[in-house]
Amino acid sequence: MTGIFHDTIIAYGLRFAFGSKAYPYPEEKDPSLWPQMLHPEKDPEARPQETLQADTRNPARFSSDDQRPPSRHSSHTRVSVNDRKAEATGTGDGEKTKDGVAVDVDPERADSDTILVDWYGPDDPENPQNWTSGKKLWVLFLTCLWTFTMYIGSSIFTAGVISVTQDFGVSQVAATLGLTLFVLGYGTGPMLLAPLSEIPQFGRMPIYIMSCALFTVLQVPTALATNFGMLLAFRFITGFVGSPILATGGATIADMYAPKKRAYGIGVWGLFAVSAPVMGPLVGGFAVHAHGWRWTIWELLWLSGFTLVVLVLFYPETSASNILYRRARRLRARTHNSLVKAQSEIDAAHMTIGAVATVALVRPFTLNFTEPIVLLMNLYISLIYALLYCWFESFPIVFQGIYGFREQLVGLSFLGILVGCILVIPPFFAYLYYYQEPRYNENGDIQPELHMRATIVGAFFIPICLFWFGWSSRESVPWIVPVIGSALFPIGGVLLFNSIFNYLTDSYPMYAASVLAGNDLMRSSFGAGFPLFAGAMYRNLGVGWASTLLGLLSCLFIPMPILLYKYGRRIRLASKRARHDI
Template sequence: MAALLHDTLFAYSLRLAFAPRFLSHPDEIDLPMAWQSAIHEKQLMPDSAVTSVHTAVHQDTPASRSTASIASAETAVNATAPQNPDALEKGSDTLLVGWYGPTDEDNPLNWSRNKKLWVMFQTCLLTFTVYIGSSIYTAGIPGVSEEFHVSQVASTVGLTLFVAGYGLGPMIWSPLSELPQIGRMPIYIFTLALFVILQVPTALATNYGMLMAFRFLTGFVGSPILATGGATIADLYVPKKRAYGITLWGVFATAAPAMGPLVGGFAAHAKGWRWTIWELMWLSSFTLVLLFFFYPETSAANILYRRAARLRKITENPHLKSQSEIDVENMTARDVAVDVLVRPFALNFQEPIVLVLNVYIGLIYALLYIWFESFPIVFIGIYHFKPQLLGLAFIGVLVGAFLVMPPFFAYLYYYQEPKYTADGELRPEERMPVAIVGSLLVPIVMFWFGWTSREGIHWIVPIIGSGLFSIAALLLFNTVLNYLADAYPKYAASVLAGNDLIRSMFGAAFPLFAGAMYRNLGVNWASTLLGLLACAFVPIPIFLYKYGEKIRMSSKRARHDYD
């Protein structure tokens, strides 16, 4: 039980109130002999020596990430300690704090399977909680129009502003989570607390402008997990196993928009549109309480940063530092500002691969939201579903997301895993065959749905077609998110934040004209137009499979050392 509570906000609170007596770290109970010997003599080392130690014990491979220990650092320090006065003048008397060994239990890569699954569940629940906030509102759109005397399109702006908010938010929150002084967990819980609080004025909005403003703010503050969740999964799993976690995360991300109309439909019909917001507040409040007690920090940089701080306090030796501290000390305020505010945009618009993939995923996301706008036209207008039962039409999307998991996991295990190198690495381009399959399914779904949605064909047929869309979306999202994390591991959170921005901007804009397009063109031709648009993007994964490596090797930010 203690292992589940370590490094949670609940544990931080106990330690702040009662000192380290509760949920103490091992190094606070029994300082290892390796540490005692390391601080016995204050070995001095220049910046170059610090770099050499970091290189020796922190290579970016799954095996070596967990092999750094103070004993190995001490050996390297002793070997490289300078013997000249110049080195002393620099004041670089630093001892590097790393992992205690290859089985260090504080290293997220070494956590037990059950603990990883528990953290994965909470990550997926948080993702589901925020994502459902977009579509749960759609059930109340007619009520918003009636109460505030605005058009259907104006009421739909409440959906688009929420989506726009959670597209812009990660451009700030995600880079902050990469700072070793902060980490991921405080960002998640702090923003989720704001998310819960802001639901109250949203539900109690007295005019249209107030409702729209708070819908944007709630999307903005709830957004970090939607981009950084992929980086959290990368904290827990080596690249060879990361795809499984990304897939599970993607299922929850796909299921949430599909569940929103179902959950909100009954509430809006019985109690009015405000109850859709109250439902969101109840769900997010439960998630907040769970994360407060049980969600640990997963960022290795932050874990080592706090370990170094603890050891400095215990030993009264100011020269013990983690590599992340050493890196931050050399950064100016301008450097930090650039990292937080500029880097996500630079990566998104200066890297051709990132931009193309983000636009493609943005299109898929836009198709999802514009397509959802056709469901009332099809299932209420054509098949005469009751409004409160409209959400049942989205079950196909939900079922498709879960049905694809077993065969996809089998593909990962039997086909993709054998392609990994001995160092546990895989060329990002090897992930593209799955995306090719997904890209071909998208136009098929659009044509299927458009030309089977008619009174002479049973309603189950278009619902089956909708299930294929979630299969396609899951394959594409999984491929793109893993590709970006593999190709840009150093900037994973920032790259994924850029992906979230682009897809959210597409998803926010398209629903505004979806209703008019379906009414003017008809369901069949409007869906055909979307299918043809999807066809135009099919060559992208094929092109990247053949030429992506060459483009990636020309980038200064992308990783080059895949064998």
């Protein structure tokens, strides 16, 4: 239980109240660990200053004495504890001691040298990649729970669209804005909020909890909206404030898992992300039938409130930058030596406001429109995302209009999609284990284009699903047939989303945060726009031809992963920002 609560908000509060005796860190239990996590460092500005970018290949960098090259100036910088003082050459003017820890720094180089705080070895238990499998799975589940809560917040509203039109006297297209503005909010929010989790002073956990708290509280004025404008405003705001988890959840998973295992975590995360919009109409349908659209928001309040409580109690910090930053603060407090620093805070100290703005706001756009790989993959993912939300609009038309389902039971027709989400995971994981894992090299890297194999397979499932669903949705065909056909969409979606996300992060490891932020914005913009005309399209063209049109659109992109699998490395090597070493 101590391991579960360690580094959570509750643990921070108890340490503040009772000091280091509450949930002590390993170095507080054993002071002899201090020297192993301190390394003399010259010219700390030599490293690339990509502070706000998530290093998805190896975010939890560690080093030990046998892994770090010895410093040319190590004779001038000494760190010792009680049992090592005999080795010291003397106590100079730069030495400060407290609690048995001594740090001796050559005063002539005090302005240029830094004592770097790092992991005290490859088995450091504070390193998230060294956590037990049980703790990693628990944190993965909590990350998925918060992601599920956010994504279900979009589609749960769709069940109440008719109720909104009746309450506020607006058209159905206008009422659909309650869905699209929420989606647009969680697409634009990460551009400003997600980079905060990369700042070492913040970390990921406080950003997630603060965003969840705001998301929960703001459900109250949303449910109590007295006019249509108020409803739309709060739907956008709630999507905006809750958005960081959607952009950086993958980075949180990468904090804990090595690259060859990361795809499994991303796969589970993707399963929750895809299944949440499916569950929204099912959960919301019964609430709307009984009490109107406001109860869909109350349901969202209960779910997000439960998620908030669980996060506060059990969600630990996963950012290696933040963990090492706080470790450096603890050692500075013990030694009174300002030269003791973590690499992340050194990097952050040299990031200007202009650099932060460039990373957060400008770079996602420039990467999206100047890198062919990023543009093509973002377009593909955005199209699939838009088709999903557009296709959802046909379910009431088919199952209520054609098959006569009662209003509150229309949501049950989405269960085919949920079954498809579950069925695709075992074979996909088998593919990862038997085919992809053996192709990682000794450094834990893989050629990014190999991810395209799964994308190629997934690309065919989308149009097959849409053709099957569209032309089987008729009175002469049992309702179960289009439901079975709908299960093919998530098979393609899970393969596409997971493979493309891993492909992008492996191709642009130094710019992963910007690439994924741009993807999220573009994907959400498409997803927000398509539902506005989907209802009219299905009514005017008919279910068969409207689904065929969407299927043909998805067919246009099928050659893309094939071409990238064959020529992607050549394109990547021609880029100035993409990775060239594999």
